[in-house]
Every structure is written in structure tokens, then in C-alpha cells.
Amino acid sequence: MSKYTDFTTVSASETSVKPETEKKEKKNQITPVTVDPSSRAKLLEQKKKLHKIRKIQEWGLFTGYLTPSLVGVMLFFFLPLLMLLKTSFQKSSTNTDFIGFANYERVLTNEAFKSASLNTLTFAGLAVPLAVLLALLLALLLNSGLPGKSVFRSIILNPMMVPVASVVLIWQVFFSYNGVMNGWGVSHIFGSDKLDWFKSEHAQIVILVLFIWKNLGYNMVLFLAALNNIPGEILESAMMDGAGAFKRFFAIKMHYLSPTFFFVAIMSLINSFKIFREVYLLTGDHPTDKLYMLQHFMNNQFKKLDYSKLSAGAIIMCVVMIIIVGGLFFAESKFDADVEE
């Protein structure tokens, strides 16, 4: 075939196709619908109305799901807290005169309250970091290629399940004056032949041991989960680049662990405020000065039926808790922002 014939056929086909495509384009063209502007506004209004109704419906639906909880929380927590706020400014439960901050003054100058809050805070200050760090170390230990990891995990998690009341007896066997610890001569560390641990200066240590015993497992599981969540490729590539174990830990693992750190710290803090339970079960209503916790103070006020003092104390604690937790949340949000960069 010669080139000429080729060209002619192409041109012929081109000419024959062209009109068809034009026709198609015309067919596909959308003819503009002319809408009366007044009806258009009506439509828009209807749409808006429907949207509003849907929004209200959605709100109602989900509020319905929330209602049982909301009613209960309002009735048993928020409302009485408001009542508390009111009574904290009153002279007593029978005499409803407004006396300003006198109750708060009374509580804050109370020696028992001071020592109780000091003890509670010291305990939290000791127990929370210790519980977090020990749990982290333990999690790293179990994560270092140890055989039988899950067995250790469930054994260490066991104390969490055991009610405190059940192990009180054992704690007494170990730490009382004629107890096992003195028999082993552990008290020599603290410079005395025999110690009545629950009454001594070191009473908080006993409670601390109990606290750690109970909370180690829970915190460890949280850290183990976080450690497992660290992508292996990143650790591997760091290893290839020659990062040692310490460098890998501080540069990579800490980054991934930071939200868990925050969570564990908050949970430990909550639990450290619950330590009254252990103290009460071990030493009863009136422990030594070192173990006199805030809850002891509150219980004694309950017994005296001094409501105004009680409510002032509760409000003070509430405010302090909000400040602590707010601080923690603030720190976390700052830290998180750093991590994301």
C-alpha cells in the first residue's frame, strides 16, 4: 500500500466521524432548569427545617441513651456536691447562717487535717513514682526475651485480684512486733533491734510495700501493652544504625510510652488515695500519726456529725484534686505536642 491511499482513508474517516461527535455533545448538554426564585427559597427553607428537626432528633436519641447515667450522676454526685458547697458556708446543719470562709479556716488550721493531708500527699509522692518506675522496669524485664512471659504475667497480676482484707493477716504476721520481719532481723537496717512496724516511724514503708504488691501487676500489664505497640521496624533500624540498648530506650521507647506513662501515673494516683483501706484494715480507727490519712480525718468528722467542717474539707480536697489532675492533663497535652513534632 502506498502512503497516499493511507492518508486519504484517514481523512475520509475523520470527516465522517466529526458530525456524529458534535451531535453527541449536543445530546449530552444539560439544559438549564429555570426555577422560580421564590420556590427556590421555599425549598431551601424546607431543607433547613428538615436539618434542624434531624439535629433535634439526633440530640434526643443520644440524650436518651445518656439519661439513666445522667440522672443518677446528677442525683448522687453533682447535686450533693452543690449542697456540700452550700453547707460549707453555713454555720452548722441546723443553723443555716452564712458565715463565709470560717469553716475553711477551721479545717485548714486543724492540726489533724494538716497532718492527714501531709501524710496522704507524702504517701502519694512516694508511691506513685515508685509504682510507675518499678512496673516499667518489670515490663522491660519480661519483654527481654524471657521464656514463660505469660506465666510470669499472670502470677504477677494475681495480687490485683486478691481482696486486701484477705492478706491483712499475712501482713500482720510479717510486720508486727513479734513478726517474721523482726525475726529475720530486717529491723536492723533501721537501726533498732526490734520494731513494731505499724507504730514506728517507718509505718509508711509497710503500707508502701502493700501498695506496690497490689498495683505492680496492673501497671506492668499497661506498660507491656505499650511496649508491644512500638513498631519493630523502627527499633530494628535504630539497631542497624548502631544505637545501643540505652539509646534505643530513651530515644524511641520513651516516645511511644509517654501516653501510657500518663495513664499509669493517673491510675496510681487514684489508687494511692484509696490507701486508707489498707491502713484501716491493718491498724484500725486510730493508727499512728504517720499513718493518719485524710479518710481517717473524714471518718472521725462523720462520727462527730460535724457536717460543715466535713463539707469544707471535702470541697478543699475536691479543689486540690482538680488542680493536680488539671496539671497532669496540661503536662500531657504539652508533652504530646512535643511528641507529634
Place this chain on the structure above:
Amino acid sequence: MDAEIRAQRRRAATLARRHVFTEVPPMTSFFDSMSKEERDAFFKKEKVRSVRVLKRRKVTKTIRITICMILAIAVAVFAIIPIFFTFLNSFMSSPEIKDNYGIIFESLSGHMADKGATYLTKTPTLKLVPQKVSIEQYKNLLFMSPTYLFKFWNSIILVVPIVAGQMAVACLASFSFARYRRKRREVLFFSYIILMLMPFQVTLVPNYMISDKLGILNTNWAIILPGIFSTFSIFLLTKYMRQIPSAYIEAAKLDGATEWQIFTKIALPTCKSAIFALTILLFIDYWNMVEQPLVLLTEVDKQPLSVFLSQINEAEIGIAFAASALYMIPPLLIFLWGEEYLVEGISRSGVK
């Protein structure tokens, strides 16, 4: 020579860039300058060295693992020993218990009653294995002391309604918090979190006041109702429900599912492990409670076993271990049954 090779390479590279293929000079290797004997000797040496390095690595690894193992075993022993002790001692006969631990509780009861403690300078005999296994303690406990069984029942009728009620309320509420996220809801949720973080010292006072107003003080309702509406499980469950992929929910909606269907067919099944874990956690927490009954139930008869166990004294030391052991059996059984769920539930709660 080095410079020469480099120049050769450079030339080859420029040629290659111009798409003119010439023969690239062969790579010179480390071994080229060696004779055959030298090379063999080198390989032999390297082989010996590598074997030695590998051996050393293996040894250090085994040392590391043994140290880790010892530490882990130490912690595990520390964790398990109090439980172990309680169970073993519960099989001792009462006279044996008195022989072994009598002095401990003599001094203790003295210090509790503040009447001049009897400080004897004896050391107790810590015995692991009972001389003669007897179920005397359990027999005494179950058939001779009705108070114990009564308190056990008290614990059960307090804990079961709280756990069931709180889970039901929390499932509904957290579904709402997870699906409907507007600004005011988030504020409400935050206030729930704050409420969750409040220690008993704060929440007990309002609980006491409202129970007083409602006239339920000193009844079980005073503990059950605030327990049901506690916000702890709402916080954790909402965290889980927000992790449900929105694609699931959208797909269900396109298929015409109502919100209730989404709740029962998607939200609840996907959060199954979390719900189990939370149930276990709540059960332990309330099985363990001391503060609430102490304040809200002034009648000793109504108080649960946890409070009662701490009041066991010298006279009842014979059954104390069995009582403690029986008290920890229900949570331990639950733990054995649901350990997988519990671990998974806890694990997912801490990771964002």
C-alpha cells in the same frame, strides 16, 4: 595504585554516562594481594574467631536471661507468697495456728486495745507446711460461725447489683458519648472524668448527704445506688467505643440500621473483651470495698466481709486464715476464668 584504580573507575563512569559501553575494570578485592596459602590461613583464623564471638554472645545471652529469670522469679515469689501462705495456713489445725502465730496477735491486740502491749521477745515460727493437714478451720467456719456466712452473703448482695447495674448504665452512656460528640457533651464527659478521679474522701460526703435526704442511709441502697452511677466504667468504655471504625457504623446506617441496632449489633460485640474486663475490675473493686460500708452502714450486721475480716482478733485466729482464703476464692476464680479478657482489656485501655 589506589589513585590509578579510582581514575579508571571515573573514566568508566563517564563513558557509561555517555552510553558508550566499555569494559569496566574488575573490582579489586581485599584478597588479591594475598597468596593462596595466606588466604587459607586468613579464612581459618576468621572462622575460629567468629565461632568464638558467637559462643561468647551465646554465653552473655544465657547469663542475661538467667539474671532476668532470677529477678522475674523473685518478683513472682513476692507476688504470690502472701496468697500461698494464706491458703497453706488455712489447712492448719487451730492449736497449731495458736502455737505459731499466737504471740503475734497477743502483741497486736494489746496495741489495738491500748492497754500496754505485751512485748515478748520471741520470734514466731513461720511454717509453710502444716504438720497435719486438717480442714478443721473450714469446718468451724462453715458450720459453727453463722456470722461469717452471713457476712459473705452481705458481700454478694452488695456487689452483684452494683456490677450489673453499673455495666448496664455505662454501656448506654458510653455509646452516647462515643456517637454524639458536640461541644457541650465533651464538657460533660470531662466532668465525668473529673468525678471518676475524685477519691472516696470527696465523694463519700455527698453520698452520705443524699442518702440521708432520701432516707436510705443504713440500707444497702445507700451503697448500691451510688455504685451503679459511678463513672469509672463510662470513662473506659467510651475510650473503647470511640475506637470502633466509623466505616462499620456508616455501613450499618446505609443498610438502614437504627441506632439501637448499631448499639446491640456493632458496639456491644466489638467491645466484648472490654466489657468482660471491666466487669472483672468492678467486681474486685467492690468486693474489696471498705470505705463505703464503714461510713454508710452503721449497723455492723449489714457490713460485708471485708470490714469484718479486719476485726478478727485473738479469739478467732483459729479460723481467720480459712476466712481469708474463702474470701479471696471468688475473685481468683473469676480471674482464672477471664484472665485473657482482663489482660486484653487493661492493655487496650492504656494505649491510645
